[in-house]
Amino acid sequence: MSSPAPAADGTVLSVQHLSVVAKEKKILSDVSLEFPPRSLTAVVGPSGCGKTTFVRTLNRMSELTPGIRVEGSVLYLGQDIYGRGVNPVLVRRRIGMVFQRPTVFPMSIFENAAFGLRIVHEAEDAVDSAVTEALQRSGLWDEVKDDLDRSALSLSGGQQQRLCIARALAVRPKVLLLDEPTSALDPAATQRVEATMERLSEEIVMVLVTHNVGQAARVSDRVAFLHSGHLVEVGPTDDILERPKDPLTQQFITGRFG
């Protein structure tokens, strides 16, 4: 994928009339949403509302699920990632992703963080500095800097998840997608990952899927509320959580369903 100039208004990622159909069932219906630079948007909604599907369409991970059809467009720096001839592998090198459970690879801490750089055959000294930078940005550096050669599997769950964030950051993506990244972590580890997310939201575009309204309140600056595949409303976090316009949103954030 070439790198066209950013859209005139500085929007890094823009979703336009996105619908997703799986086996004749509509999972997402006509979702349109903009992601401005240096922002963290929390995508919230009850289970099954399509929020995980939504975030997986943003780097074309969705097409790994057989039988999924995506309509509409996702513009990355003005270019449709679903456009003709766009290679999904290259899309995923620009738009990183972190999963629900930590998914470190069976190799050293260093090599985990270096994984994305190795596959593009980055030079050794560039790898070194990128790994250091990524581990610092993910807030893991101080804990691991003395034993980067240790197996990543020896880290705690929270450390592993921050390593996964570092691994995604090492290729310097402009967008980072996080699919319920703290759902498998204890409160202390969750707090550290949240601190990392908050810090990163001042640098890049973050899209966080969470079922936890409290987490959205703590780390996001915008909230998008999805319900049954529809985008019900989106706006600054304080507005959505304190003065929701839609009764569905109101019900969700007050914990009446979820």
Next chain:
Amino acid sequence: MVRFFSYLPALVPAAIVVAIVIELLKASNLTAFPGFFGSNWDYTASPPQWGIGVFVVGSFLTALPAIILAILIGLGIGIASTTYLPKLATRFLDPFVDLLAGIPSVVYGIWGFVVVGPYLGLTLNPWVAQHLGFLPGFSGARILQTGQGLPLAVILLTLMALPITTLLIRDALHSVPKDLWESGLALGATRWEVMRRVAIPYSHRGILSAGFLGFGRAFGETVAVAMVIGSVASFPTSVFDTTDTMSAIIFQNSDAALVTPGLLEALAEIALLLLAISLIVNILGRRLISSLLTEQISGL
């Protein structure tokens, strides 16, 4: 009382192993043959020569290349079936691997002797000898027109080790968590890169155990090898040469052992050695598998 008797069936397998070992030890009479691990085997000479070195070497020379080939082919099949082939094709093709396991080894033997052997002896071996003649072990080789010799034995053993090897490798690759796959792909790696850098390292112990168990299968295989190895008690001098293996020499001489003084004892000792090596290899393979299972259950 009932409980006591209920233990008995459980003791059967252990009892069999113990009985076999004891009977073999008795049959061997614990005879100390001079030059047992030497290279000179000729029980018709006087005094008879009992060196089994050729057979030990022959067993490894046939089983090792076979298991290496079987692992490579098994990896190829496993990678194709877990990653690249459409589901429908996998569902159709996978059972054939299991089917291979059901072919009696004497069928492999006769097929090797009648079909593959002549092709090797008349066409492939001479061609390879001519084109790779500059390599040591390939030049000036005696090539039997029947094709009997190391290459034919290795081919048959590869096919016989293939089912268990492929099955275990396929299972190992299938057990790589989906999350791990997706994380690799989400970093912009191709499927092959994820396979090579993540999935294969993740399943390396499963692959290794496939190697051990497949090796055990190839190492102990008897009939098919006896039919195609050429049955000559001398070290091979070229890659095409004939030789003999531990299992084959026992098989070929069990009749003679009844009338030849000392032969029964020697064969029993070869059998004990064969058993020991096979057991060690099998135990190593199984321990790897069980350590793998506990790891998967504990969620790594």
